[in-house]
Amino acid sequence: MAAQTGDHAMNRDRLLNWAPPAIVFAAMLGLWEFVVRYRAIPPYILPAPSLIATTLVKDWDTLSASMLVTLSITFEALSAAVFGGVVLALAFAQWRWVERSFFPFAVVMQVTPIVAIAPLLLVYLDPGTAVLVCAFVVAFFPILSNTALGLASTDHNLVDLFDLYRASRFQQLIFLRLPAALPYFLGGLRIAGGLALIGAIVAEIAAGSAGQGSGLAYRIVEAGFRLNIPRMFAALTLISITGILIFAFFSGISWLLLARWHDSARERG
Amino acid sequence: MSAGAPLVRLTGVGKSFTTGVTALKDLYLDVRTGEFLSLLGPSGCGKSTALRIIAGLTAPTQGQIDWGQTERPGVGFVFQDPTLMPWADVWRNVYLPLRLRGVARAAAQKPIAEALGMVGLTGFEKAYPRELSGGMKMRVSIARALVSRPGLLLMDEPFAALDEITRLKLNNDLLRLKSELKTTVIFVTHSVYESAFMSTRIAVFSGRPGRVAETIDISEPAARDEEFRLSAAYGDYCRRASAALHGGSNGRSRHEP
Numbered sequence A: 001m002a003a004q005t006g007d008h009a010m011n012r013d014r015l016l017n018w019a020p021p022a023i024v025f026a027a028m029l030g031l032w033e034f035v036v037r038y039r040a041i042p043p044y045i046l047p048a049p050s051l052i053a054t055t056l057v058k059d060w061d062t063l064s065a066s067m068l069v070t071l072s073i074t075f076e077a078l079s080a081a082v083f084g085g086v087v088l089a090l091a092f093a094q095w096r097w098v099e100r101s102f103f104p105f106a107v108v109m110q111v112t113p114i115v116a117i118a119p120l121l122l123v124y125l126d127p128g129t130a131v132l133v134c135a136f137v138v139a140f141f142p143i144l145s146n147t148a149l150g151l152a153s154t155d156h157n158l159v160d161l162f163d164l165y166r167a168s169r170f171q172q173l174i175f176l177r178l179p180a181a182l183p184y185f186l187g188g189l190r191i192a193g194g195l196a197l198i199g200a201i202v203a204e205i206a207a208g209s210a211g212q213g214s215g216l217a218y219r220i221v222e223a224g225f226r227l228n229i230p231r232m233f234a235a236l237t238l239i240s241i242t243g244i245l246i247f248a249f250f251s252g253i254s255w256l257l258l259a260r261w262h263d264s265a266r267e268r269g
Numbered sequence B: 001m002s003a004g005a006p007l008v009r010l011t012g013v014g015k016s017f018t019t020g021v022t023a024l025k026d027l028y029l030d031v032r033t034g035e036f037l038s039l040l041g042p043s044g045c046g047k048s049t050a051l052r053i054i055a056g057l058t059a060p061t062q063g064q065i066d067w068g069q070t071e072r073p074g075v076g077f078v079f080q081d082p083t084l085m086p087w088a089d090v091w092r093n094v095y096l097p098l099r100l101r102g103v104a105r106a107a108a109q110k111p112i113a114e115a116l117g118m119v120g121l122t123g124f125e126k127a128y129p130r131e132l133s134g135g136m137k138m139r140v141s142i143a144r145a146l147v148s149r150p151g152l153l154l155m156d157e158p159f160a161a162l163d164e165i166t167r168l169k170l171n172n173d174l175l176r177l178k179s180e181l182k183t184t185v186i187f188v189t190h191s192v193y194e195s196a197f198m199s200t201r202i203a204v205f206s207g208r209p210g211r212v213a214e215t216i217d218i219s220e221p222a223a224r225d226e227e228f229r230l231s232a233a234y235g236d237y238c239r240r241a242s243a244a245l246h247g248g249s250n251g252r253s254r255h256e257p
């Protein structure tokens, strides 16, 4: 009985969590639809949500293929960034001089806007590679800096404990520094996932018609030239959805790995 | 005198940090095999530093440290915080010292079960640190220190962060463990009352730079119970320790019932 009331309370809480944002979202779409119809705004200026949805369905074959291209670029760049970022962070943790010599470059890479780098990369590289490199460049830094921070901020008492038991450097790395850095790394990964997508999109837009690429950004550029505004919106919607999926994917991984022990994944209540 | 040959002897030990702080100066201390020695002193007088020197975690800048049997015995260390690995469950936390030494999981089962049994945590092998109370975490930390059967157990204010009731309980448990394992214990504390209840000997530190200002032998049977807390002898020891503490400069002790 008591458990049942508890369940009810939980269902109600869940409802209260989800209902308001869902209602607000639906209301915004409704308002948009209403304004477009009421003021008879032509679709080449602002398409109604319903038209965007039908375009999405109608052009699904082309758009979904582009979405897969964008996703695969994002994940290729992200894998490279994870590999490079983690390896360099490990090198930072082992040798101070490596950190001092290379960290400034990482910072420069990070603070220079990718929009400004992309055209340059397009001069030197073929468009496909340039897109990949752009996505890599923006995804790399959060992985590197978060992992390096995680490796450096291991509980110093635990480090003492490992010294006390005469642990080798390798044991210390495997049993102590890597697990301690995991939450930081995953935080970096979550940010990097979104950034890699942005990097890929920016580069593809910069490549414009020069690119023979067929990612979602290319669809936007292409639809823009043809004044096919509903399709631009449909591609834009898919980009947002892709971003959300990537974020949700890494949040899920993070939750799976940390739920049992880390405070960031703690249930409140 | 009574408890046997010195396990370790500190002769004129001093420690200065690069920051210019001198934590210890002219520290002379014999640790006898099998004793329960409390290091009692005001905050900042270098007790933790002395403990870390004995553990070999840091080297003294002056003086020397000699081990009776030519080498440092196996050492267990309990920090003020439980210092557990949050990503590992209780079993794997206690396994750590054995794992680092290359003991296989199968061979570790028995000593770990024993260590957890000693601290009363049988059945919590699969729990993660954050699922435990403060007192239970401290018990895990003690089990981890005991699992390698150290000849010397070093404890740095292990119970300072716990509530009174838990602390008294763990004091009793520790005395029981000590008599079972016959290991030598060096126990750092702020509390006159804790030191008088637990120790066979108290080394009272002066304020910084720290050195041993006075040692007080507690010539009572090592097995102590709540009766002892109420005895007149206990009151005397507390008063002596307290006087020694305040005899030194800028002394500070915790006042508690």
Ligand SMILES: Nc1ncnc2c1ncn2[C@@H]1O[C@H](COP(=O)(O)OP(=O)(O)OP(=O)(O)O)[C@@H](O)[C@H]1O
Binding pocket: B017, B018, B019, B021, B022, B023, B041, B042, B043, B044, B045, B046, B047, B048, B049, B050, B190, B208
């Ligand atoms: N790694 C360090 N670097 C610089 N100074 C230090 C270091 N460790 C300790 N000290 C200084 O040495 C002095 C003694 O420190 P220590 O931690 O040994 O004191 P303590 O007696 O354990 O104090 P408490 O009871 O508060 O824990 C302090 O003034 C402290 O600031």
Ligand SMILES: [Mg+2]
Binding pocket: B047, B048, B049, B156
């Ligand atoms: Mg201390």
